[in-house]
Amino acid sequence: MFKAVISEAKEFKKIIDAASNLLDEICFEVSEDGIKARAMDPSHVALVSMDIPKEAFEEYEADVHDIGIDLEAFKKIMNRAKAKDKLILELDEEKNKLNVIFKGTARRKFALALYDVSSSNLQVPDIEYPNEILIKAGAFVDALKDADLVNDHVALKVDDGKFIIYAKGDLNESETIFEEDSEDIISMNIGENARSTFNLEYLKDMTKAASSDDILKICIGTDMPVKIEYDIGGANLTFLLAPRIES
Amino acid sequence: MFKAVISEAKEFKKIIDAASNLLDEICFEVSEDGIKARAMDPSHVALVSMDIPKEAFEEYEADVHDIGIDLEAFKKIMNRAKAKDKLILELDEEKNKLNVIFKGTARRKFALALYDVSSSNLQVPDIEYPNEILIKAGAFVDALKDADLVNDHVALKVDDGKFIIYAKGDLNESETIFEEDSEDIISMNIGENARSTFNLEYLKDMTKAASSDDILKICIGTDMPVKIEYDIGGANLTFLLAPRIES
Amino acid sequence: MFKAVISEAKEFKKIIDAASNLLDEICFEVSEDGIKARAMDPSHVALVSMDIPKEAFEEYEADVHDIGIDLEAFKKIMNRAKAKDKLILELDEEKNKLNVIFKGTARRKFALALYDVSSSNLQVPDIEYPNEILIKAGAFVDALKDADLVNDHVALKVDDGKFIIYAKGDLNESETIFEEDSEDIISMNIGENARSTFNLEYLKDMTKAASSDDILKICIGTDMPVKIEYDIGGANLTFLLAPRIES
Structure with missing residues (x-):
């Protein structure tokens, strides 16, 4: 039952x-x-x-x-x-x-x-990440929407202690920089500089259900999958997204 | 003039x-x-x-x-x-x-x-109905919208003193049950069990202009037209809808 | 720089x-x-x-x-x-x-x-207008929207001291009349009766950015371009629109 x-x-x-x-x-x-x-x-x-x-x-x-x-x-x-x-x-x-x-x-x-969907036996892989950022969902989603104006993929970067969302199109560029003391940052646990590029549509889908004051935990490295975690309605949601291979 | x-x-x-x-x-x-x-x-x-x-x-x-x-x-x-x-x-x-x-x-x-539309000489037929329900428009419209998710027609039923809006699709079903003491029911004058099926789009069109707190008078029988009456802006509106013949 | x-x-x-x-x-x-x-x-x-x-x-x-x-x-x-x-x-x-x-x-x-757009050397021609009306943008835009229901062009008229926005379609007509003491009129400086017809889409585009309480200065004559001026965000905007030749 x-x-x-x-x-x-x-x-x-x-x-x-x-x-x-x-x-x-x-x-x-x-x-x-x-x-x-x-x-x-x-x-x-x-x-x-x-x-x-x-x-x-x-x-x-x-x-x-x-x-x-x-x-x-x-x-x-x-x-x-x-x-x-x-x-x-x-x-x-x-x-x-x-x-x-x-x-x-x-x-x-x-x-x-009901559908005949079998359970998956999938596990969230236990990856060690060099960088972990706690950020307000609204601020991160805004940076993604900015990027959306210039391209369909976006780089998530850690550079010199800053968390950067960067997109470059044929003509225009967009860039949002979060420093450790930014109002939107709860904490930044930075180990090393990092850069990975992701499909923007997926990132938007992963964060769409979060309210703007919800806190996202974002784990990033260089050419590693990004891990985004948040709590919603008493549930824990974790998303992992493979990076794009940049040519 | x-x-x-x-x-x-x-x-x-x-x-x-x-x-x-x-x-x-x-x-x-x-x-x-x-x-x-x-x-x-x-x-x-x-x-x-x-x-x-x-x-x-x-x-x-x-x-x-x-x-x-x-x-x-x-x-x-x-x-x-x-x-x-x-x-x-x-x-x-x-x-x-x-x-x-x-x-x-x-x-x-x-x-x-102006159009050259002649007056119709139509009358609302004077039908005796076994059941008459006074219900808040918002609650009835919600039940119709629920039904809309599963099929394009809906059954209005009186069963054992309850007023039921029921739809069955190929896969899924929806059902709203109003009992006499429900908050949304003003009164239920029940004579006998009844069931008729109607085109959902028409029922939605008939009730679309009512505000959610307006009171609908709904008269139903078995395989009879449904009569829906309400007042709006000082006008009396009456709608009659023929039942679908269920195969 | x-x-x-x-x-x-x-x-x-x-x-x-x-x-x-x-x-x-x-x-x-x-x-x-x-x-x-x-x-x-x-x-x-x-x-x-x-x-x-x-x-x-x-x-x-x-x-x-x-x-x-x-x-x-x-x-x-x-x-x-x-x-x-x-x-x-x-x-x-x-x-x-x-x-x-x-x-x-x-x-x-x-x-x-940046684009390689050269500056235009255009000047706003210095036309003497017989009529100048200061009107709330919201009221003027509403009159345009009314006109939009009946045709894609609209006449701006001064008739007997009144400012009139008039449209005539195949079947229906729309007309808004502003008198000098109308709540929406700030001032009317009327020299002579006038009438010019304009493409409605352009007039709507010209006034779309104004808030309903912004004040438009509208200058009109007979078969003359209309001049519409307003201030927005500290900027002065001036639009000139050529009249339609009525057949």
Whole structure:
């Protein structure tokens, strides 16, 4: 059995948004401790990892199940959540559906067909990073949007104790520089200069679900995958994105 | 002659919106008592009936006239109404136009060409319904939007004293249940269990002009047309929609 | 050298918006007194003139330069300005770029490639107008939007001491009348009756950057270009639009 009650449906919506920007489907591995999911995006450039401990729920009861979900359909349903709705998720093993129930002034129920998505056995690789930056999501996302005006990829750099987001197009350039004492920086743990280039669309998708005051942990090195971690609605989200090989 | 003054142009805009969602053109039958209109939508599935008594106007003076209007053009003009504008409608018999005048800080006048739309002699059929539900428009519209995620038609049901909006798609289902003591229900006058299925787009169009706190009167039976009635801007609107024949 | 600091980036954004609605590129002629630019739109129907005196800047230092700008690219960059950002414009003569720097919580820099746009030697012709109207931009723009519902050109008229915006389509008409004591009129200096017809899209583009409480100075005669002047962000903008020849 699996039944989970979330006190604010809108918070859970953010978690589903974060995953659905990069993935078409996902396998929620539920157990008595909570829900976890690991998946690669369809082009195998990005890894998404999600952990929702049972403490994030108002009520939680579960055996071990793999619940395969079409994220596009789940996202559309979660978009129907209203401001003060409570959310109930309930596995209907007989019908092979996930019941998604909004409880506000009315009781609105969706029955979502399950997919045969097997769990992935993926792990977030345990990489040592030379640099770790804690930054407000809004400031980082703004720098990405700036870069978006000039090219479709962007360099994340550590240079001389500064964290730099840099893009160069055929004509124009954009550059945002964060110093350690910047208002948007919570902390910078700098080991060495570094530079990696990434597909901008992926970075935007990874950070889209964060509110501007959420704190991102960004780990970067030279020609290494970037790791971006943040908490949202009681869940921990971790994204890994492979660097572009610069020619 | 026909001249009517409406103290809030924005309120009259809602009436025109409600009609224009379903109809391309309409014949306003004006008389000394007020304005009425009856029309079928182009595919003859829905009937729209509209009564605006002269009491709904700040000033009202009229002989008997049939005023045929292109609703798309009228709607675009009404969209130009500003927050505190007064509205003056005035028949120009000589030029065969309806003058639509907004009086705010400026005096803005549109002259709208009349169409040769004859009055319809349609009546809202006097059907006895087993069930009559008074419900907040917002709650009903939400249930329709939920259903819209899974299919393009929806069942309105009375089952065991509950009012149920239910849709079933190839994969997923949606269901909203209103009990008599629900916050969104003003009253439920239940005679017997009932079930009819309707085209969702029409139901959405019929209720689109209602604000979420407006009260809808919904009358349903088994394989009967649904009747939806509400008041808006001093006008009474009644919609009748034929059921789908379920195969 | 050229370096200018603007205390509110959002204000300068309005200036660029105003120009970019009509022009693809512009040559900013900078000198120690400030910035000026004169240009015809690509179809040579409208003239745009812009003067930003050095007093409009928080800091300003410049030799004589012609700075050719792709307005579409500059506009996209200015759209990235955030509420309290300071703006720094800085000519990089070596790289032939204009540095556009936003200083808020972060320091975000764009380097914009310069175009080889030569200065135009255009002058705003010194025409004597019989009528000069000072009007709130919002009221004038509303009258244009009304006209837009019925045709793609509009007549600006002075008739019997009134300022009239009039459009006539195949079916419908729109007309806004401003009298001297209208709330939206600051002053009317009327010499003689007048009527000229203009392309509506151009008039909308010319006034789009004005806020609704900004004051437009509109000069009109019969079959003469209309002159529209207003101040925005410390800059003076003047637009001249040739009349349509009515058949």
